[in-house]
Amino acid sequence: MLKTKGERTRHAILDRAAALATQEGLASLSIGRLAEETGMSKSGLFAHFGSKEELQLATVDHAAAMFVAEVIAPARSAPRGVARIWALCDRMIDYSERQVFPGGCFFACTSAEFNNRPGPVRDRIEEMLRSWHSYLEHAVEQAQEAGELTTAIGARQLAFQLDAFVQSSNAQFQLFRDPVVFEDARRATRDRLESLRPTAAAA
Amino acid sequence: MLKTKGERTRHAILDRAAALATQEGLASLSIGRLAEETGMSKSGLFAHFGSKEELQLATVDHAAAMFVAEVIAPARSAPRGVARIWALCDRMIDYSERQVFPGGCFFACTSAEFNNRPGPVRDRIEEMLRSWHSYLEHAVEQAQEAGELTTAIGARQLAFQLDAFVQSSNAQFQLFRDPVVFEDARRATRDRLESLRPTAAAA
DNA sequence: GAGAGAATAGTACGAACGTGCTATTCTTGT
DNA sequence: ACAAGAATAGCACGTTCGTACTATTCTCTC
Numbered sequence: 001m002l003k004t005k006g007e008r009t010r011h012a013i014l015d016r017a018a019a020l021a022t023q024e025g026l027a028s029l030s031i032g033r034l035a036e037e038t039g040m041s042k043s044g045l046f047a048h049f050g051s052k053e054e055l056q057l058a059t060v061d062h063a064a065a066m067f068v069a070e071v072i073a074p075a076r077s078a079p080r081g082v083a084r085i086w087a088l089c090d091r092m093i094d095y096s097e098r099q100v101f102p103g104g105c106f107f108a109c110t111s112a113e114f115n116n117r118p119g120p121v122r123d124r125i126e127e128m129l130r131s132w133h134s135y136l137e138h139a140v141e142q143a144q145e146a147g148e149l150t151t152a153i154g155a156r157q158l159a160f161q162l163d164a165f166v167q168s169s170n171a172q173f174q175l176f177r178d179p180v181v182f183e184d185a186r187r188a189t190r191d192r193l194e195s196l197r198p199t200a201a202a203a
Numbered sequence: 204m205l206k207t208k209g210e211r212t213r214h215a216i217l218d219r220a221a222a223l224a225t226q227e228g229l230a231s232l233s234i235g236r237l238a239e240e241t242g243m244s245k246s247g248l249f250a251h252f253g254s255k256e257e258l259q260l261a262t263v264d265h266a267a268a269m270f271v272a273e274v275i276a277p278a279r280s281a282p283r284g285v286a287r288i289w290a291l292c293d294r295m296i297d298y299s300e301r302q303v304f305p306g307g308c309f310f311a312c313t314s315a316e317f318n319n320r321p322g323p324v325r326d327r328i329e330e331m332l333r334s335w336h337s338y339l340e341h342a343v344e345q346a347q348e349a350g351e352l353t354t355a356i357g358a359r360q361l362a363f364q365l366d367a368f369v370q371s372s373n374a375q376f377q378l379f380r381d382p383v384v385f386e387d388a389r390r391a392t393r394d395r396l397e398s399l400r401p402t403a404a405a406a
Numbered sequence: 407g408a409g410a411g412a413a414t415a416g417t418a419c420g421a422a423c424g425t426g427c428t429a430t431t432c433t434t435g436t
Numbered sequence: 437a438c439a440a441g442a443a444t445a446g447c448a449c450g451t452t453c454g455t456a457c458t459a460t461t462c463t464c465t466c
Contacts, residue, residue, distance in 0.1 A: 004412080004413095004463085004464080005412080005413070005462080005463065005464090006412065006413060006463095009413080009414090022319070023319040024319065024320075025228070025230065025231075025316065027228065027231065028228075028230065028231055030452080030453065030454085031453080031454065031455090032452070032453070032454090033452095040414075040415090041414065041415045041416075042415090042416095042454090042455095043414075043415060043416070043417085043455090043456095043457095044413070044414035044415055044416095045414090046454080046455070047413070047414070047415095048413090048414095050455095051454080051455080052453095052454060052455090102319070103318070103319045104318075108315070108374075109315060111374070111377075111378050112311070112312060112315035112316070112374065112377075113228065113315070113316065115306070115307070115377040115378045116225070116226040116227065116305070116306045116377070117227075125378075126378055126379070129378060130379070156387070157387055157390065157391065160368075160371065160384070160387045160388075160391065161367075161368065161391050163371065164364075164367040164368050164370070164371035164388075164391070165363075165364065165367050167367070167370075167371055167374065168363065168366065168367035168370055168371065171311075171314070171315065171370065174314075174315075174318040174319070175314050175318045175328075175329055175332060176329070176333070181363070184359070184360055184363045185363075185367075187360065188360065188363065188364050188367070195398075207433080207434085207442080207443095208432080208433065208434090208442080208443070209433095209442065209443060212443080212444090233422075233423065233424085234423080234424065234425090235422070235423070235424090236422095243444075243445090244444065244445045244446075245424090245425095245445090245446095246425085246426090246427095246444075246445060246446070246447085247443070247444040247445055247446095248444090249424080249425070250442095250443070250444070250445095251443090251444095253425095254424085254425080255423095255424060255425090
């Protein structure tokens with residue numbers, strides 16, 4: 001666990017901050033609001049970070065660690081190939097559906113919020129999403145190399161489509177609150193992967 | 204055009220407000236900031252709306268009218284069937300690419316921002332997106348009835364997928380600023396529609 | 407268990423927020 | 437062209453924001 005009291009408090013603050021950021025926004029996340037949520041004084045909380053931007057950066061890092069634990073790590077233990085692609089997409093949909101963050105995927109929320117606010121916060125969010133995309137694309141390449149998927153479609157293009165399904169279900173659920181979109185996304189993903197199985201045996 | 208001076212000013216304010224909302228957020232759009240952008244006094248601008256919420260609602264309505272003019276109306280003049288589906292998707296991608304709003308699709312931005320803020324603003328955004336989805340789904344149904352698309356896939360499911368491609372390109376362009384995603388979206392849309400043409404002639 | 411340093415609270419500040427109220431300037435219909 | 441009324445500006449208010457600076461309380465190490 002976490003050793004010192006300070007680290008434990010910091011962890012608890014960031015848990016609350018990440019959750020709140022998906023509901024009320026990371027930019028408009030206010031120190032006072034967060035202090036009241038955690039039962040601390042404004043200055044006591046503030047001392048942990050030194051500035052609002054540092055708090056935002058720490059929140060992004062915290063959320064990234066949660067995302068990795070919830071989505072990436074489980075999928076990594078699936079065998080290379082289509083199985084891993086499916087694991088990635090399904091875990092991602094699950095992570096939306098279970099509301100690991102109350103306002104949906106942390107990075108979907110914050111990237112929409114910060115894509116026009118240059119600065120280190122935006123940079124870190126972008127980096128995280130970039131690595132998600134390249135990880136997904138890499139998984140597609142592996143499946144193609146293993147002969148489990150046709151190479152008639154580019155890895156990048158397929159990754160784009162799969163990500164689109166997943167992200168879209170997250171966004172639509174937040175707005176319409178109808179969980180059927182998760183089934184839409186799962187079916188779209190499954191059908192797409194199925195339709196791209198090679199017809200003849202590959203080497 | 205617009206008759207009175209007040210209407211013209213109001214229109215100009217809303218143009219700026221809608222643009223700004225996609226960059227800095229509709230919730231955090233401040234009266235003072237908007238006043239300075241339009242060269243008016245805070246109170247002079249405020250008098251046009253009476254409250255911040257009324258300003259937000261007017262901004263949503265203004266953006267909706269722009270969206271209809273840019274995307275829906277042109278597509279409506281395409282012939283029913285696959286041509287109209289394609290027109291809808293392509294116009295939507297275009298509207299993202301041409302940056303009709305500087306921060307990307309107005310409704311993608313604001314729905315992400317307001318999906319956890321209950322109230323009339325959220326309701327109006329939701330209603331707008333709901334009607335977009337149902338219009339797209341309806342276009343798919345028409346194409347299926349005309350025998351231009353197989354009914355092996357549900358209209359709702361296909362509409363989900365097409366919308367996902369379009370929305371995803373908008374979101375990714377805002378973050379990564381690489382216009383290649385628009386080509387990804389166009390190709391994904393084209394391929395999907397192509398793959399669903401009926402094999403045998405329909406009645 | 408006592409001393410040192412970390413952790414938290416208290417208070418104050420200037421700025422910006424939304425929104426009243428009043429005054430002034432400009433438009434418009436006659 | 438002039439009155440009536442719309443449009444805009446000026447100013448003041450209570451809040452909340454981020455962030456200093458200081459004081460107190462708690463935690464860990466020896």
